[in-house]
Amino acid sequence: MFSKILIANRGEIACRVIKTARRLGIKTVAVFSDADRGARHVAMADEAVHIGPSPARESYLLADRIIDAARRTGAQAIHPGYGFLSENAGFAEACAKAGLVFIGPPPAAIRAMGSKSEAKKIMEKAKVPLVPGYHGDDQSPELLAKEAGRIGFPVLIKASAGGGGKGMRVVESADKFADALAGAKREAKAAFADDHVLVEKYLTRPRHIEIQVFADGHGGCLYLFERDCSIQRRHQKVIEEAPAPNMDTARRKAMGEAAVAAAKAIGYQGAGTVEFIADQDGTFFFMEMNTRLQVEHPVTEMITGQDLVEWQLVVAAGGKMPRTQDQLRIDGHAVEVRLYAEDPARNFLPSTGTLVHLKLPEEGAHVRVDTGVRQGDTVTPFYDPMIAKVIVHDRDRTSALRRMAALMSETEVVGVTTNASLLRALCAHPAFVGGEIDTGFIERHRDSLFAALAPADDRAFAVATLARLAEWQDREPTAGDPHSPWNEQNGFRLLDEGHDEVRWKDGERDVTVIARRLRDGGLRLELPGGAQEARVQRTDDGKLAIGLGGDTFVATVVRRVAIDGGVDYTLFSDGRSRRLRLVDPLDLSMYEAAGAAEATVRAPLPGKIIDLRVKAGDTVSKGQPLLVLEAMKMEHTLAAPADGTIKSVRYAVGEQVNEGAELVEFEAS
Known part of the structure; x- marks a missing residue:
């Protein structure tokens, strides 16, 4: 086994590999760009080497700098993670030339599967079922349009050299093909430096089912069952689960054996994933093979009890796989969600900013959290905006989904917009829980999943106001004499009852809350729906213990100065979150006409x-x-x-x- 490895990646996968290496007694070397100088994976590793500026093309994609870092630190092997150079055959060859072990498949296998077109030719010879399509070398727009017509619309244009939804377009009719092709080629060129595409028949309600395969250098090759990755947005996965719902034993065996045949056809070694597109009737077709560990590998680990990174290290060091096919069993059900810094309501537009507040689920027997960030870190525009992967394992699918929905209700993030509410809605959606699964699920149920946020209620305004008042109470007296009557906060006024006014903006609505201080130390809040008595006390962990009317509850309130200079209060209570803008009566911009057209x-x-x-x-x-x-x-x-x-x-x-x-x-x- 290796004594030291370098991880040629960043974020949560780098942290994930470090955890297993540390458990096995293997030292780790991290690499980092300017943007990642203070990143979590850098702090976790035993050593760290700076490799360049923030853009990936000037740091994480520079093979020579990474190999040089491995040499200088005495690393014996390089783990590529996923993304970046993980499926780059040239990088694997350069590692071997430098005397370093590439913890992944042989360069020939990467090269064979690196082109989706070439991969399909190999799979055809291996008798693996294929989707009808065109995978040829002639890339003239005229021929591609002709082939699309032959296949029959709708068709799917896909970048041949990569995945992750980049360079991918669904085309419904011939008149839209030219624009879609130009966009797909342009995006593929930017992402993979290769604008070669293929065209395939687009199944209208497909499922995305993939098989985890593993092979060693001693002739062993097996599959660790399947994952369903059908819930997607913009052709990128949102929820993954294992085993796949409604999968019978015969179909599981057929798909597993087809995946093993695909791996054997290219002389595979290490961890890989054979991805299939499946119709609702159970038929399945080869889509592509990812020659690396997948983002969603934790659900396979949860149901099999195996550590796939450990398997990678064992096989790369020349050992045999720790288990045989007959020794593998499925235990329960696992679900993974990808918590992203993005705005689902704005077509999943990525969100950047500092994580001024971050509360992820606590890990335990049923819960695992893979993350590469901490509170105070920044989500930059340079890399994928994933904050964390949250994985649950339970006795069955219904229990796992119920647990996940609860965890998403407890997740708190301030500083960027996230998809936590969408993830909660998905895991609790009756149709999804009931087994309705396909890649168009999110779009088909958009109205219920993206329900408009209702106006803030009295409880939200009360919590925000009490948080504001608690801030005032926390301030030290301004005068030097602590016994001065000017420092009293008991509500005394000579000819009036003491009160404070706090103004809030909820969308286009302005709401003023009047807080009157009572002689017994309590408060009376005049809210839009009527007056309620209230009390507030800050707990040891910084939360607010609130009494409102006849209810008592705990809330987390985070104050943040927004990019436009305004002050937002984000409230978390009872599994719900809400953001309100504090209105400063001295800020004249607050009085500008609402709804004026942006020029x-x-x-x-x-x-x-x-x-x-x-x-x-x-x-x-x-x-x-x-x-x-x-x-x-x-x-x-x-x-x-x-x-x-x-x-x-x-x-x-x-x-x-x-x-x-x-x-x-x-x-x-």
Whole structure:
């Protein structure tokens, strides 16, 4: 076994590998960019080496710097994690040339599966079922359009060199094919430096089922059952579970044996995943093979009781797999959710910012949390915006989903927008719990999953106001004499009852809460729905113990100065969260007319302009695409917010822009 390994990755997967290495007594070396100088994986490793600026192409994607770091620190092997260089055959070859063990499959296997087109040719020879499609080398738009017509719409355009939803487009009709092809090729080129695509028949209600395979250098090859990854947004996974719901023994065996045949066909070694697209009738087709550990590997570990990173290390060191096929069993059910810094209501737009408050579920017998961040860390625009993976294991699927929904209700994040509410809604959705599963689930149930946030109720205004008053109480007296009557907070007034006014903004609604201090130390809050007596006390852990009317409960309230300079209060109580804006009566901007049309289109997050669709003088309609912004490895199309005329375009293609930058100025009709 190795005595020291280098992890050529960052975030939660780097932390995950470090945990297993530490348990096995293996020293670890982390690498980091400028943005990750204070990252969790750097703090966890035994050593850390700086490898370059923040952009991945100038740090985590530079093979020579990573190999040099391994040599200088005396590492014997390199674990690539997933993403970055994990499926780069050239990197695997460079490791071998430098005398380092690449903890992954042989370069030939990576190369064989690196091209989706070539992979399908190999699978066809191995008699693995394939989706009808075109996987050829001729990439002329005319031929691709012709092949799409032959296959029959709807079709799916996919980047041949990568995954993760990048370079992927669903095309419903022939008249939309050309634009979709151009966008897919452009995105594939940016993400993988290769714009080669394939075209396949798009199944209207497919399931995404993948098989975890493993092989060693002694002829052993097996499968560790399946995972269902059908719940997706923008072709990226949101929820994964194992085993797959409604999977019978015969189908599991057929899919597992097909996956093993695929691995053997390319001389595979190590951990890999064979992904299938399955129809509702049970038929399945090979989609691709990921020659690395998958993000969702924890659900397989939970139901099998195996540590797949340990298996990787054993096999890479020349050993045999710790188990045989006959020794593997399925125990219970596991569900994983990906907690992302993104806004589901804005088409899952990534969110950046500092995690000023972070409370993730506590780990235990049923709960595992894989994360690469801590409170105070920053979600930057340079990398994937995943905050954590939360995994639960229980006796059956219903119990696991119920447990996960409760955990998402207890999750607290302030500083970025997250998908926690969506994850909770998904895990509690009757149709999903009942077994309705396919890749279109989120879109089909959008109305119930993305229900509009109801106006804040009296309880929310009361909690926010009590938090504000508690802040005032926490302040030390300003005068030097602690016995001065001017420092008393008992509500005494000479000819009046003492009171405070606190104003809040909830969307477009302004609400003023009057708090009157009672002689017994309590409060009476005048709320929109009527007056209620209240008490508040800060607990040892910083929460607020609140009495309101006849109810008592505990709330967490986080005060944060927003990017626009305003002050937000985020409330967490009874599994619900709410954000209210404190209104400063001295801030004149608060009195500006609400709903005034924005005269510019601004960058929602930092990125690069990769396509402009308009120029000064053009007339546009509401919803018309204006430009394409590349950020966080994805393309984001910005549209006109209203009918009008373009007055100016502030940036050119190729320019970097900051969050909030004014991109296009227009005059509304």
